[in-house]
Amino acid sequence: MEKRLTLAQAVAAAGVFSTVSFWYGFMFGRESARKDLEELIVDLRRKKIEPDSSTPSSNSFEDLT
Template sequence: MALSRLQYVTVVAGFSALSAWYGFMFGKESARKELADKVSDLKATIQKLESHDNA
């Protein structure tokens, strides 16, 4: 079964779009986790500074 050029281009474009979407979603989730970690670290630092100032 040979694919026509149009079918081939359609399959390749679909695979490319799917790969790009998965890459975008993975990158977005990774960035969200990294930002959440930084926010947690910043909150902990602020709490330490505030408790140190009150002592």
């Protein structure tokens, strides 16, 4: 005897699969975004603590005139 899924069972299985896939995708995206933002925050804090060496100081402008 051959087992067959009814239409309702197929739709329910697809719904469960879709829900689980969405949940894992959402959690993965959230974790990825958290890591990216954490790196950005660390970089911004470093720049705030350590002045950028590429910006000229006030003395260098006096030397040019």
